[in-house]
Amino acid sequence: ETGVTQSPTHLIKTRGQQVTLRCSSQSGHNTVSWYQQALGQGPQFIFQYYREEENGRGNFPPRFSGLQFPNYSSELNVNALELDDSALYLCASSRTSSLYNEQFFGPGTRLTVL
Amino acid sequence: AQSVTQLGSHVSVSEGALVLLRCNYSSSVPPYLFWYVQYPNQGLQLLLKYTSAATLVKGINGFEAEFKKSETSFHLTKPSAHMSDAAEYFCAVSAGGTSYGKLTFGQGTILTVHP
Numbered sequence: 001e002t003g004v005t006q007s008p009t010h011l012i013k014t015r016g017q018q019v020t021l022r023c024s025s026q027s028g029h030n031t032v033s034w035y036q037q038a039l040g041q042g043p044q045f046i047f048q049y050y051r052e053e054e055n056g057r058g059n060f061p062p063r064f065s066g067l068q069f070p071n072y073s074s075e076l077n078v079n080a081l082e083l084d085d086s087a088l089y090l091c092a093s094s095r096t097s098s099l100y101n102e103q104f105f106g107p108g109t110r111l112t113v114l
Numbered sequence: 115a116q117s118v119t120q121l122g123s124h125v126s127v128s129e130g131a132l133v134l135l136r137c138n139y140s141s142s143v144p145p146y147l148f149w150y151v152q153y154p155n156q157g158l159q160l161l162l163k164y165t166s167a168a169t170l171v172k173g174i175n176g177f178e179a180e181f182k183k184s185e186t187s188f189h190l191t192k193p194s195a196h197m198s199d200a201a202e203y204f205c206a207v208s209a210g211g212t213s214y215g216k217l218t219f220g221q222g223t224i225l226t227v228h229p
Binding site for chain 2: 035045107
């Protein structure tokens with residue numbers, strides 16, 4: 001069983017640019033959540049996708065957007081990058097959207113904004 | 115809204131000693147609680163979860179946690195620390211409402227194990 005994978009592993013962008021991060025969910029999972037983990041902090045929920053629809057959003061501005069595809073893989077897009085967007089971006093998949101289902105995390109994408 | 119507080123950003127123990135990592139939560143509804151571990155340059159791995167069944171939950175690698183509603187706590191323990199336990203540990207609560215499925219994490223506790 002293949003786990004959650006993310007690409008790229010590292011990325012360097014400059015302020016004002018746009019970035020797309022990708023996530024492949026674990027086999028059999030239809031729900032993907034994205035989290036931002038700043039250095040020295042716990043992960044913060046960005047949003048969740050369930051069966052290709054956004055299913056909950058945290059306190060992030062609209063320049064953070066996402067997609068989920070029919071195969072349940074997902075993209076996180078960030079427009080107009082700011083220095084504070086530098087962080088580890090984690091993708092997590094789960095068997096379905098529920099309060100108690102385990103979320104399986106990928107290794108993350110480290111984004112640096114200069 | 116839910117929140118999690120982890121007491122102690124750094125905990126240091128000797129190999130073979132008791133590990134105790136503290137977590138207190140705030141929730142207006144019965145919570146679902148989780149402990150995750152993060153090794154350097156890796157994602158998060160689930161250690162254990164509380165889903166309103168037994169209050170004492172056993173997880174992987176010898177860890178366990180006890181849900182205490184009266185104290186709003188979910189502390190993580192391990193009787194005997196091993197060098198391989200050195201990592202960062204996160205307590206999390208599962209939310210409902212408009213952020214359904216959202217995990218709210220604490221700030222994390224870095225565990226150091228000395229030989």
